[in-house]
Amino acid sequence: MSVFAAERTVAINAVLRASEVCQKVFKQLVSTETITKKDKTPVTIADFSAQAVVNTILYKSFPNDPIVGEEDSGDLRGDTGKEIRERILSLTNSVLDEPLDEEKLLDAIDRGSYPGGSQGRMWTLDPIDGTKGFLRGEQFAVCLALIVGGNVQLGVMGCPNLPVDFNAPEGERGCLFIAEKGQGAFQRNFSSTEETKIHVSDVSSVSEASFCESVEAAHSSHDDSAQIASLLGMTKPSLRMDSQCKYCSVSRGDADIYLRLPTRADYEENIWVYTLFIYKCNEIILIELMLELHNRIMHLDLF
Known part of the structure; x- marks a missing residue:
């Protein structure tokens, strides 16, 4: 209740x-x-x-x-x-x-x-x-x-x-x-x-997953995203859209991984930007995917 x-x-x-x-x-x-x-x-x-x-x-x-x-x-x-x-x-x-x-x-x-x-x-x-x-x-x-x-x-x-x-x-x-x-x-x-x-997708391998990312390259580096996708063997096109609608799209399985790679080292988010995402997704699936992602890209020099 x-x-x-x-x-x-x-x-x-x-x-x-x-x-x-x-x-x-x-x-x-x-x-x-x-x-x-x-x-x-x-x-x-x-x-x-x-x-x-x-x-x-x-x-x-x-x-x-x-x-x-x-x-x-x-x-x-x-x-x-x-x-x-x-x-x-x-x-x-x-x-x-x-x-x-x-x-x-x-x-x-x-x-x-x-x-x-x-x-x-x-x-x-x-x-x-x-x-x-x-x-x-x-x-x-x-x-x-x-x-x-x-x-x-x-x-x-x-x-x-x-x-x-x-x-x-x-x-x-x-x-x-x-x-x-x-x-x-x-x-x-x-x-x-x-x-x-709603539920996140049931994809079990990063190579079968797709990214969800910002439309604006100024918000998240598209070039770095492409490098990561290539490294992981991901071939599906990224789902690009503005706003926190991305979180909802991942939450219902439209895409599998929300990827945001800041384009500035000094960039800081506001509290209202990420608060809702905490309960929009199935934490277990996301954690498993992100662990695999981390293990594969930890030595990749993106910056």
């Missing part, structure tokens, strides 16, 4: 509504001209709107829980932030049951300012992960996790553009992934409340 049944229900609602507001931003604000000019305004609006939605819903049910978020309202305050603030307010209210005024909107965004720590309960939120994928109309994700005493207990991820069935890429899109410690990982469609338990 779920220990965090109430949190699970609230988190699902929050992520679904945040995903909805991101989709509205894309339909209303993203255009060919936006992408050509590399205008990041839609991403900014989606980020703030999604964070306001999630934080508002979490606060209503769990007012004492702090939130580690990505945004703060500093740039939205005053006359300089008026236009974008009004857009964010309108979009946020379009998916909430009870509308916010401007001050409540800014307060909701700023509830994500908790610095984190290993004591007590807290939520971590990445309101829109995969900004380039979002602007291209490809993969992005809304990512929310509950941490208790430094341990991840619950994760919910919304992937609005991810195909429900990997083998039917032109079919229905919009997947929600839910994982709770000791309860397994599940997928449901945005259009349904029915959940299906």
Whole structure:
């Protein structure tokens, strides 16, 4: 039985509504001209709107829980932030049951300012992960996790553009992934409340496996990935996509190994980038694959 049944229900609602507001931003604000000019305004609006939605819903049910978020309202305050603030307010209210005024909107965004720590309960939120994928109309994700005493207990991820069935890429899109410690990982469609338990692939040899990696070579070295694949005798093409949707794809067996090779020695990840992955995968299979991978590449000079 779920220990965090109430949190699970609230988190699902929050992520679904945040995903909805991101989709509205894309339909209303993203255009060919936006992408050509590399205008990041839609991403900014989606980020703030999604964070306001999630934080508002979490606060209503769990007012004492702090939130580690990505945004703060500093740039939205005053006359300089008026236009974008009004857009964010309108979009946020379009998916909430009870509308916010401007001050409540800014307060909701700023509830994500908790610095984190290993004591007590807290939520971590990445309101829109995969900004380039979002602007291209490809993969992005809304990512929310509950941490208790430094341990991840619950994760919910919304992937609005991810195909429900990997083998039917032109079919229905919009997947929600839910994982709770000791309860397994599940997928449901945005259009349904029915959940299906998911599993990583049953591949038993690295040579038969496939990588899942970033679209952007700046995020993970494609050249190094190709060297590793060649060394291991891997011939399947890599599955490339933006955002933490990669974790979900590995979790349901679309690909076998998530590979991220930093392109800078000083690169550091944020807490919201990896929190959900902990319970999205079958640890035993991943550990076995990674041990074999390590044994084969430990002497390979990639850097």
